Ligand SMILES: Cc1cc2nc3c(=O)[nH]c(=O)nc-3n(C[C@H](O)[C@H](O)[C@H](O)COP(=O)(O)OP(=O)(O)OC[C@H]3O[C@@H](n4cnc5c(N)ncnc54)[C@H](O)[C@@H]3O)c2cc1C
């Protein structure tokens with residue numbers, strides 16, 4: 049326990065961040081030029097951090113897997129970004145955003161971090177508008193807001209259904225500006241394979257050039273990981289295909305603790321699974337729950353007829369529809385937080401009321417909204433989402449209700465970081481979805497974009513400087529040094545081993561198998577038996593993988609199967625850690641639902657007495673059990689309550 | 697459904713490429729085009745052969761990573777979608793499908809169906825942004841923007857940078873791409889300050905990188921998966937002329 053120092057500044061909650069900035073160490077402008085920083089990832093967190101650090105005068109090297117920094121997974125975010133502007137005058141404030149986020153996270157996040165996030169949220173909107181991000185506006189020319197789950201105010205800013213795209217293009221613009229200036233050097237189609245440490249500090253990375261297949265060495269005074277989340281451990285998820293756990297996993301193996309690995313978010317509104325060839329799931333933005341009403345048939349017979357294709361939902365009369373969220377949670381209705389909405393959908397489907405040919409779907413119906421507001425208003429709000437649905441499902445959602453089902457979407461867990469976003473490896477900082485972050489056991493909608501940009505624009509440029517202030521006399525790390533030699537040998541050895549297996553099974557077939565194990569046992573409902581089984585199954589899958597995977601080709605030039613194999617081998621190991629974490633947490637909280645721990649009404653039952661802590665896991669070796677460290681959570685500014693979305 | 701695929705294979709940038717024919721069987725109508733290619737690759741890998749390399753990431757039509765020239769059209773036969781959103785129900789059982797990479801001089805092939813689109817990044821670097829640093833900016837609502845302009849700016853900003861416009865154009869012109877960014881920023885007060893410098897340097901960069909001229913055939917607009925309008929090209933031309941006379 050002694051190893052975890054959260055470094056929360058002294059003083060009252062609302063003054064902590066101001067105090068930190070007032071007393072932190074700074075690097076003088078002439079010295080900044082002597083300092084190199086590596087940033088892995090160009091999503092909202094990495095892109096904004098790299099640009100801001102470069103503006104301050106540091107030399108920044110940035111890496112991403114895609115062919116352009118503009119294509120990071122953040123681009124796919126649809127719904128919006130929160131901020132406590134209170135423009136609609138509906139009672140919002142920094143405190144309320146902070147409160148909603150801590151409550152939404154089921155009291156498993158650090159108060160001080162969340163408060164800072166709420167505090168800088170307003171600066172983010174100002175910054176993005178100054179960059180020319182075309183947020184939605186009202187006729188008077190002012191910015192428009194919408195509501196998202198888990199909040200009673202409208203605080204979500206949006207750019208049609210493409211908010212992530214527009215925010216990322218803003219950050220990409222800032223990054224492009226700095227690349228042109230010459231203080232950012234951009235390396236695309238590169239994958240980080242290892243963190244290189246010297247004297248216990250992160251001093252560089254080893255990278256695989258995905259075009260040439262060559263390993264490359266880069267040194268720096270500090271490394272920032274902003275490599276995104278690991279939802280793809282479930283194979284089917286809403287994440288982009290290249291999203292992976294590997295950068296974070298390599299850091300974990302080098303000594304960075306992993307926080308809350310089992311906390312993943314299952315998003316309630318995704319297009320249901322439709323075939324075994326399927327490669328990913330498509331999200332239908334949560335913003336749809338502003339106007340759509342969720343229901344299933346009241347009668348099981350109706351559900352069965354729908355499943356067989358004998359009945360159409362439009363022919364089910366109002367009195368035979370069960371708007372189960374409105375029924376169970378009158379105060380929040382269709383806008384309950386994601387974990388609650390997902391579980392409620394699963395509950396109805398498990399009871400046999402599900403729709404679609406698999407019975408694993410519920411309806412999201414816009415009929416009332418279209419009647420009330422007119423089709424054109426709905427089209428203006430969600431047109432691109434409706435089009436996307438139509439293209440995929442081949443059904444017109446203006447006429448027939450959409451079918452949705454929960455899917456893996458986001459990972460609250462990630463590398464453990466202190467208040468300064470530094471991991472347990474000095475000099476290794478982690479931002480965005482890759483850190484265990486501010487969302488506790490469940491993230492509220494539109495808060496990931498906020499956190500990524502908060503970390504990148506407004507937190508890391510300060511906290512990294514605080515660390516770098518005493519590194520100015522540290523010489524550049526020579527890439528011929530033994531530390532790099534050792535790392536390269538290790539990475540090369542691993543690649544050679546993979547290529548030499550030449551078994552009979554494809555990488556994807558293994559990825560599917562990890563995904564199934566995770567979904568069945570470490571997904572929406574978890575139990576002791578299931579988790580123990582998952583650990584055993586993953587262990588044997590790991591053996592199978594290392595004996596039977598087949599990767600055609602070699603290590604010269606581009607080899608997509610090899611790229612995937614490295615990522616899948618990490619997913620298999622990570623899956624085991626997730627299962628262990630879930631098994632160790634004998635309570636239900638947020639997205640972590642242990643079937644043994646629920647109320648009579650089927651709501652999650654927390655155990656604050658025994659589990660009000662952050663789980664941070666320390667790696668001990670592939671076949672060794674990892675060690676659990678606990679960071680106690682103290683709530684001094686919020687009264688800890690059972691979450692209640694039934695009454696306001 | 698069963699299909700015959702004629703796919704461009706090329707080992708790397710310097711190798712000579714050629715078409716190779718592959719049959720695929722039992723493809724679901726509901727599968728996406730890329731899922732159909734996944735099925736082919738799974739089969740190739742199972743038989744110890746090298747899978748077909750193609751770019752993709754979000755598979756939601758937003759990252760701009762996927763490309764593919766399918767039966768002579770960028771992003772294939774459906775309108776207003778990217779290849780990753782194209783579904784097999786748009787094809788007929790037994791059909792022969794020809795799959796090529798983008799063909800444009802500024803976008804050389806890296807491997808099979810993957811091309812190098814970094815010239816787009818270079819164009820943006822030459823000025824496709826508002827030069828503000830982090831911090832010290834005014835409150836967001838101090839800049840009222842009329843909704844119509846904000847909406848038009850958003851229409852232009854919807855460009856995903858996939859390069860279909862260049863691939864569709866017989867001159868390999870990047871006018872639609874460049875004009876989308878120029879328009880977005882020209883329509884907003886934040887972009888006005890640097891408007892002249894921006895349009896001049898972006899156009900110059902585009903020419904430098906070997907993109908061709910626009911001869912107003914509008915194939916770019918017809919093939920754009922995001923329906924970016926050629927009205928942006930007209931707006932950019934106006935901006936460019938203004939910049940020259942002032
Ligand atoms: C479909 C969808 C919709 C969403 N909608 C919303 C929303 O409306 N509001 C909201 O707040 N949140 C939303 N989210 C969540 C949010 O988009 C993400 O959490 C957030 O964008 C993550 O940003 P990031 O910068 O941390 O990482 P990412 O954007 O995932 O970027 C990761 C970067 O790291 C790079 N990288 C990864 N591994 C390596 C490696 N080994 N080597 C080199 N580079 C590497 C990648 O190339 C990429 O550049 C949504 C998510 C999804 C999937």
Ligand code: FES
Pocket residue numbers: 751752753754755756757758759760761762778779780781
């Ligand atoms: S894969 Fe992202 S647009 Fe097609």
